[in-house]
Amino acid sequence: MDATHRLQLQRAAFELPQPIIDESVSITALEVAGRPAEWIVPQGADEQTRVLMIHGGGFILCGLNAHRNTSIQLAKYCNCAVLAIDYRLAPETPFPGALDDCMNAWNYMLANGPSGYGEAKNAFVMGDSAGGNLSAALLLRTRDEGVRMADGAMLVSGVFDLTCSSDSWVSNQTTDVMIGRPDGIHHESDMFANKTWIDLYLNGQDSKQPYASPLFADLAGLPPLFIVVGNDECLRDDSIKLHEKAIAAGVVSRLERWDHVYHAWTSMSVDVPEADEALQRMGQFVKMNGYKKVAEQRFSAFKDLSDAMVENAQKWPDNIAVIEGDRSLTWPEFDAKLNQMANALIARGIKPNDKVAALARNSLEYMVVMFGTLRAGACIVPLSGMASSESLAMMMDNSDAEILFLENQYRELIDPVKSRLTKVTTDGFVGFDFSGDGWGGYEAFIDGFPTTHPGVKITPELGFNIIYSSGTTGVPKGILHARSMRMQEYPKGAATGYSPYARTLISTPLYSNTTMAALLPTMANGGCAVIMPKFDANEFLALAEEHKITHAMLVPVQYQRILDLPNFADYDLSSFLMKFSTSAPLREDLKRRVITDWPGGLVEYYGMTEGGVGCLLLAHMFPTKLHTVGFPMPGNLIKLVGEDGKEVPAGQPGELYGRSANMMDGYFKAQDKTDEAIWIDEDGNRWQRSGDMGRIDEDGFIELLDRKKDMIISGGFNVFAADLEDVLIKHAQVSDVAVIAIPSDQWGETPLAIVEPVPGLLPDTSALKAWANERLGKGQRISDVVLMSDLPRSTIGKVLKKDLRAPYWSSVEKRVS
Template sequence: MQLSVATILQDSAARFPDRTALVESDVRTSYRALWQEVLAFAAELRARGVGPGDRVAVMLPNTSDFPRAYYAVLAVGATVVPVHGLLVAEEAAYVLRHSGCTAVVSGGPLRQVAEEAAAAAGIDVLAVRTDREPLLLAEPCRPDDIAAILYTSGTTGRPKGAQLTHFNLVMNAGVCAQDLIGLTPDDVVLGCLPLFHSYGQSCAMNAALRAGSTLVLTPRFTGPGALELLVKEGVTVFMGVPTMYHALTEAAALDPRRPAALRVAVSGGAALPVPLLERFETAFDTVILEGYGLTETSPAATFNQHTTGRRPGTVGHPVWGVEAAVAAPDTDRQTVLLADGEVGEVVLRGHNIFAGYLDDPEATAAAVVDGWFRTGDLGVRDEDGFLSIVDRKKDLIIRGGFNVYPREVEEVLARHPAIAQVSVIGLPDEARGEEICAAVVPRPGTEVTGEAIAAWARERIGKHKYPRIVRLLPELPLGPSGKVLKRELREICA
C-alpha cells in the first residue's frame, strides 16, 4: 500500500488545476503551477542526491516557498523537518544535528540564522529553485513511513523530535478539511499561523490544499494587516490562536470594515477565554470553533463540531477516528481511566498518534502507555462528552500559541554571571495568553537590572522564549524539599 502527504497537492492539482492554490501579496499561484513548481524543486533535490530515507530541514517564513519546499521534500520520498522560525542559530543547529538532516532549505529573513546553524551542523543551505525539468511522478511512500519530524520543547531542556507518519498527516488533513470545517474549493483560508507549527501546517496548509481551497499567506501577522486581508481576499475561514483573536478584535474596534464572506473561525494552540470569544463573534458576526491537540497528535484531537455540538469554554469532542479520555494523572506505568466529572490527565488514542520521539525510546515509552498518549494536560469530561482543559500537569507556558518550557529558559539564564538562582513562570497576559516571567536572585556583589537580563536572554534563546518580565528577588519561595513553590512565586511576581 502506498500513501504520501505529497498526494494531497498532487490530487488537488489534478482535480482543480486552474483554481488558485496560494495567494501571497498580489501573486496568485494555481494548483497546476504549484504542483509543477514542487516537482521542479524535487528534481533539484534529487540532483543533489536527496532521496528516500534522507531528512531535509525547511526554515522559511510564511511565503509560497514554504509549501514548495515542504511538498518537494516529500515528493522525493524524504522526511521534512520544519524548523521553528524564532530559534537562534545554536538552537536551530541542535535540531539539524539531532535530526541528521542532509540540507536545510531557507531564504528571506531566516536565511542568515539558517546559514549559521547549517555551518555548525556541517550541511548545505539550499534556496527554492523551480527552473529544473520537473519530475514526472512523486516518489511512492508507505503509510507508516515518517513524513515529518516536528521538534517540541521537553522538560530536559532539549527539544524532542516528534515523528509523524504519512498516515498521521493525510488522515488529519482529511478530517480537518471534511469533518471539522467542511472546506470546499470555494473556501478561502487565511494562513497566518506559522507553517512550521503543526497547527498551521496540518490544519491550515494541508487541509486547505486537500480540499482545493485557496490559502492566503502572510509572513507577519498583525491585527490591522489580518483584517485587511480578511476583507480584501474574501476570506471564508480564519484560523488562529488566542493572541490573534485579541489583535483582530482590537483592530476591529478601530476599523469599521468587516469580512462579509467569513463563515467560521477556528481557535487552537491555547485556551481561548470565553469573553474574548464573545467579543470576536460579536465584532465579526461569526462563530468560533475551538479545538485541542498537540504536535504528537498531528495535531487535531478534539473539536467543537457541527455534528456533536458546540460549547464555548470546552474543546469539544474527539475528532473522527480518535478517542479521548481522562486518566489518573499519577500512574505512569498504566492508564487508569476516570469517570466523567473527575479531573485527570487527558489521554488520546487513534490514527493521529505519532510514531514516537526520534532516538528517544524512553521518552516514547513514557508518553504512550497502554496504547494511550499521555498529553500532560489536566482535563475533565462532562456528562455530554465535552472535554475541558483545566490546567497543565507540567509547568508548560503557552505564549501566543507557542509552547515554552520553563526549564529550557532557566538553563539559559543560569549561565548569566550575575544570576544566583532563577525560576521561570507564566503570568496571565491579555494579548498573548501568558507572558514569560523570570524570578531572579542576583549573585551577591553584582549589580544587574531586569532590562539587562531580558536583553541578554534575547540574544541566546528564541524570540518566543525569552522573558519579557524579570523580577529581582532576595530569595525564591521554597518548600521543605527545596523545590520552588511556583504557585506562591506567581503571587509574588504578579
C-alpha cells in the same frame, strides 16, 4: 374591486415574461406529476448535481416566469442543473397541495436529470419566502417518510412561522417595502401586510402544524442549511429562530443577515448586485457540500498529499493554489514548481525518507520547498526562528537533515553553528533570498530541472514531517508524523468546508502544527492558501476582505488583537465559513465575541502535535459550553487518569490520556522520551499522555484545568491556575492574566497572578487582589498581583509560564511538586 379580481391581476403582473438574462443557458419545459416545470442547465454544467428551485409569492402568486432569471443565475453559480417547479397556488389549492407538488418534483429530480433517467449524485433545494417555507417543509417530510433528503438547503427570506408571532413582524413593518407597511398606513387591499395570504393558504387549518410552520418542528437530522435574510424584513426573526433551533438540534446551519436589502431580494437578480452576490454564495454552498462526497471517495484509501495535489492540478486547472502578496500560482503552475523542486532535490541525492530543513518566514518559495520535498518522498523539517542557535544546531543534527533552506534574516542564528552542521551536503546550504559565502541561491537550485513528475512512489510509512517541540532544555524533541497519519486530516477537512472553492488565510508560521491543521486540508482538497509572511491584525482583515477568505486558523492572541481593533467592523468578513483556534485555550469571553461579532462558525481544537489526544468544540453550536474544549473528536478515545494510574470518575480532575489512529510514530531518535509519553493499558492499548489536567462534565464536555507541571500545590491541595484566571479575566481592567506557582515558606507553593492590563489602564494591584479573592475559595486565594505590559508568548501565542516562573524559582534548589 373584489379580492378575487385583485389577486388575478396581481398574478398576471408577476407572471409577465421577463427578458432572459443569459440566452446560452438551456431551458427545457416539461411536466412533473401534472405540473409545469423547467430544467435550466448552463453549458458544461454537472447534470448529476441538481437543485430543486421552489419560488416564493406568499403561496398565492408567482410561477416559472417570475423566478426564471433567479434560477438561471443559481444554475450558473452552482454549475448544475436546476429544476423549477410551478406548484399549485392557494386559494384554489390550499395546504398541503403546494407541498405535495414539491414532494413529487423532489422524487422526480432524484431519479431523473435533464438528459433523462439517472440518479442524482448531489441534490439540493432552494426556496425564497413561501418557497423557503416549502423547502424547509420538504426537508421535514423527506426525513419523516424515509425519502432521500437533500444534501443541503438554501432558505431565503423564509416564512417559517405562520402564526406571525415573531417580534420583527411588528418592529420591521415600516422598513419592509415588500410585505410591511412602509408608509405606516393600513390598506385593506394589501393582502401581504394584512396576512390574508396565510388565511388563503391554510384554509382554516392549524397554523402550528410542522409542515405548515417548520419552526414548530423537531429539526433533528436535517441536512446543512444556508439561511439568508435581510435585517429590515418582517420575516427576519423567522430565519434567526430557525437557525438557532437548527443549531440546538445538532444541524449544521449558516445564517447570513444582510443590511439594506428587501424581502426576497434574490428574485431580483437582474437588477440588484446584492442579489447576485447572495446567489454566488449559494453556488459556493452547493459546490462545497457536494464536494464532501468527492472527498470521501478521494480519500477512502491511502492517498498521499502529493498525489492529491497532482489530481487538483488536473481537475481544477483554473483555480489558484497559492497567493502571497501580488504573486499567485494556479494549481498547474504550482504543481510544475513542486515537480521542479522534487527533481532538483533528487538530483542532489535526496531519497525517500531523507530529511530537508527550512528556516524562514512564510512565503511562496517556502511552500514550494515544503511540498516539493514531500513529492520527492523526503521528510520536511520546518525550523522555528524563535529557537536559539544552539537549539537549531541540535535539531539539524538530530533530524539528519541533508539540505537547509534559509531566509537571510535568520543567518545570524545559523552562521555561528554552520560549521557544526556536518550532515548537510556540500551544496545543501541554500538561501531563499541570498547567495554567496558558501550559500547557493534558491533560483539556481531549481533552475533547469524538469517540471515533469519525478515518479517517486509514496508509501504510508514514509515520514511526512518532523516538528520540534518548543521550550525544552537539552536536545529538543522531534515529533515524527508519517504520511498515513497526516492523511487522516484530509477527508475530515472536507466536513468543515475545505474544498476546491475554499480560501484559507495562513497567518501562523509553517513550522507550527497549528498551521498544518489548516494548510494541509486546504492543499489536499484543492483549495487556495493565502500566505502572510508575518501576522498583522489590520493586514489580516484587509486580505480576508480582498480574497473573500472562507477559513482561517488563529491562535487566541491573534483573535484578541483582531477583535480589539477599533476599525474591526469596517471590514467585510461575510465570506467566512469557519474559523479555527488551537495551541492554547481560547477564553470563554473571547469565544463569545468571535461567534457574536465575526461571521461563520468557530471550532476550537484541543490536542497535541503528538496526536492521540484530540477534542473539538463547535462554539457556535454550543454557546453554553464555551468554558470547555468540547468533546473527543471522532475516532479519539479520552480518559482521565489519576496519580495512582487508575481512571477517575466524571467530574473529578485527572490527567487527560488519549488514543486514536492519528498519533505520531514517536519522538525521532528518542525512544526514552517516547516511552515516557506513552501509557499502555491492561489490554495492551497505547495511549498518549497529554500532561494536561482536566475534568469531564455530565454532558461529556472536557474542561481544561492546567498543565500538570503548572498545577499549583499549595498546602497539600491542588490549585488549578485556570480556575483563578477565569475569575481575574472578568475584571474590567484585565486584558489577560497568567497565574503561576511561586515558593512559599508557609504553603510550599502559592498562586501569583501576573496581569496584562487593558491598554491605557493601571489597576490598583491590592484592590485587584482583594476583588479576586472575594470570588475565590479559601484554598485558591492569590498571594499577590503583578502587572506586566505584555505577557511573554511563543510565536503561536502560548503564554510562556516557564519564563514567568523562572525569576521566582532561580534561587530555590528544587521546585515543590
